[in-house]
Amino acid sequence: MSSAQVTERQAPPAKREITTLPRFSDRVFRGVVSLMSMSSLVILSLIGIFLAYRGFETFRSQGIHFLTSPDWLSETDASGKVIYKFGMSAMLIGTLLISIVAVIVGVPLSVLAALFLTFYAPNSLKKFFVTIVDVMAAFPSILYGLWGFFVLSPMAEYWAKLINKYFGWFPAFHVDDPSFNSSPFIAGLVLSIMIIPIVTSVSREIFSQTPLDRIQAAYALGATRWAMIRTVALPFGASGIVGGAMLGLGRALGETVAVYSVLNIVYKINWHVLYGFGGNVASMIVSKWGEASFTEAKALLAAGLVLFIMTLLVNMGANSIVTRTIKSGR
Amino acid sequence: MNDENTNSQGDDMSTSTPSVLSSVAQNRAAHHEANSAPMGSGLEARGVHAWFGKHHALENVSLDFNPGTVTALIGPSGCGKSTFIRTLNRMHEFIPSAAMAGEVLLDGKDIYSSGIDVTQIRLKIGMVFQKPNPFPSMTIGQNVLAGLKLAQLKHDNKEELLEQSLTRAGLWNEVKDRLGVSAGGLSGGQQQRLCIARSLAVNPKVLLMDEPCSALDPGSTLRIEDTISELSKTMTIVIVTHNMQQAARVSDYTAFFLSDGGPGQMIEVGPTSEMFSRPRDQRTENYVSGRFG
Incomplete structure (x- = not known):
């Protein structure tokens, strides 16, 4: 190439457009799958538009108070006029607390379970446990809620007392009076169990892709299994775990029934996870919906829109982390 | 860049006669005799068999590796030589359904006997793999010292160990100014020497x-x-x-493995110069003279 230098370069030809004439059957199938894949986008947009349209009025009348005020009430003033005060800050904070508890408890459990399934469990046991975890994902959330209320609550109340006794100096573990039942902590515990399946299966998927040559390199250097996991598997899977945790967080943010059956919903801001009241946005909508007036229903739809956006953002964050992980190839 | 090397490698396998290879091997033997007293540990395989599930991959291999010697395992693909080498430091057992029989003695002690800590065995018997496998998330320096971290070893002077390991692996001069750079930027050959340095840092005997x-x-x-x-x-x-010139150039002893469709067997072992000049077995002669494989 170097010896045959051309002194004057010719302009390259125009690029050709490469096409093919699809067969009829292919065109039909292509149409069907495109339509179906569009449907989820269409449905999601329609829900968003519907919530925005119905909630718009509430946003206008309540303004920023809708996000910052904890009160959710309707009063009749002296002239007989009904005044609505809608604020969801108490519920937003509750959502946050419950989700954080769920992630802090659920993610380590799931990651450890995934490590066991990938690197320790014999094949037969692995199949059995994977099935169990899948069943957990398909389990109706009301059953988690009922079990949480009747079985987990009394135990968790005791744990909450212990945490309060020894770590009460930490602001989040403070309680004003010894009321530990139906706290965000307990709701978070129930939720942590509910996010285990998704986080476990995402982590397991990532761990199972750990390159064999790196695993062998570690073992050949005299690594114990734990040392191999720490030096090879965890760094390799780190971003995948974060992605899985975000997906779990997405689920925790929107969970309704389980939280509704465990929590004592009170419209007051509560930053103390162990203290026995709180609520989250989804459970508030469920608890108010049945007896809501027309105006209040619109406010609940507005709250729904806020939840919708929150969940969307978290899921988009999770997706971008997972995609970046795959692209970088580690 | 390395034209003279390229030529020596580029030889067509079929043209290399046993006599050419054996003269290379004799040079190598002379070189080795000039060395001081050999060190390292002796390794002894006794009646080693290996299976993958029901597949009997390796049959009754007994082979001695004297301290301070280089032994080449040659043979066509699928003859069990890689399986055999992986039984020598217990990497074989990582493959699901893998099984073995026989004994492997390191300084007279069976590395498969119960009550042996396998991580200690692998510290004494290091391994370098076919494909360079540095840890991509670590720097060059961290890679070399990764074994200390993995096996939880203490070392007083890590700087010295780092330089010593890289020097022994012949890589020090090329990387001494960029020890803090990710290992992924090295060429394949440099990565492989980095992996050798990494194995050396834990001071294996084999x-x-x-x-x-x-x-x-x-x-x-x-x-x-x-x-x-x-x-x-x-x-x-x-x-x-797989490269017979390489076996001739680097080894003191050569063992020839072959599978006749059944499990792989060791056909013959001997000093490398003899294996390439006057092999006892006809099959060995056919292989080293390039008539098959």
């Missing part, structure tokens, strides 16, 4: 090399062969290779 040059260019191959010659002064080396 080094197993499973086709360490098969993924490398001829120039890098020659550098690694030089490294092997240097290392053989201080340790016992077992190398699997």
Whole structure:
């Protein structure tokens, strides 16, 4: 190439457009799958538009108070006029607390379970446990809620007392009076169990892709299994775990029934996870919906829109982390 | 860059006669005799069999590796030589359904006997793999010292160990100014020498090399062969290779493996110069003269 230098370069030809004439059957199938894949986008947009349209009025009348005020009430003033005060800050904070508890408890459990399934469990046991975890994902959330209320609550109340006794100096573990039942902590515990399946299966998927040559390199250097996991598997899977945790967080943010059956919903801001009241946005909508007036229903739809956006953002964050992980190839 | 090396590698296998290879091997033997007293540990395989599930991959191999020698395992693909080398430091058992029989003695002690800590075995018997496998999330320096971290070893002077390991692997001059850079930026040959340095840092007595040059260019191959010659002064080396010139250049002893469709067997072992000049078995002669494989 170097010896045959051309002194004057010719302009390259125009690029050709490469096409093919699809067969009829292919065109039909292509149409069907495109339509179906569009449907989820269409449905999601329609829900968003519907919530925005119905909630718009509430946003206008309540303004920023809708996000910052904890009160959710309707009063009749002296002239007989009904005044609505809608604020969801108490519920937003509750959502946050419950989700954080769920992630802090659920993610380590799931990651450890995934490590066991990938690197320790014999094949037969692995199949059995994977099935169990899948069943957990398909389990109706009301059953988690009922079990949480009747079985987990009394135990968790005791744990909450212990945490309060020894770590009460930490602001989040403070309680004003010894009321530990139906706290965000307990709701978070129930939720942590509910996010285990998704986080476990995402982590397991990532761990199972750990390159064999790196695993062998570690073992050949005299690594114990734990040392191999720490030096090879965890760094390799780190971003995948974060992605899985975000997906779990997405689920925790929107969970309704389980939280509704465990929590004592009170419209007051509560930053103390162990203290026995709180609520989250989804459970508030469920608890108010049945007896809501027309105006209040619109406010609940507005709250729904806020939840919708929150969940969307978290899921988009999770997706971008997972995609970046795959692209970088580690 | 390494034209003279390229030529030596580029020889057509079929044209190389046993006599050419044996003269190379004799040079190698003379070189080795000039060395000081050999070190390293002795390794002894006794009646080793290996299975993958029901597949009997290796049958009754007994082979001695004397301290401070280089032994090449040669043979066509599928003859069980890689399986065999992996039984020598218990890497074989990582493959699901893998099984073995027989004994492997390191300084007279069976590495498969119960009550043995396998991580200690692998510290004494290091391994270099076919494909360079540095840890991509670590720097060059961290890679070399990764074994200390993985095996939870203490070392007083890590700087010195780092330089010493890289020097023994013949890589120090190329990387001494960029020890803090990610290992992913090195060439394939440099990565393989980095992996050798990483194995050396935990001070093994035996080094197993499973086709360490098969993924490398001829120039890098020659550098690694030089490294092997240097290392053989201080340790016992077992190398699997598909390249008979390489076996002739680097090894003191050569073992020929073959599978006749059944489990792989060791056909013959002897000093490398003899294996290439006057093999006892007809099958060995056919293979080393390039008539098959």
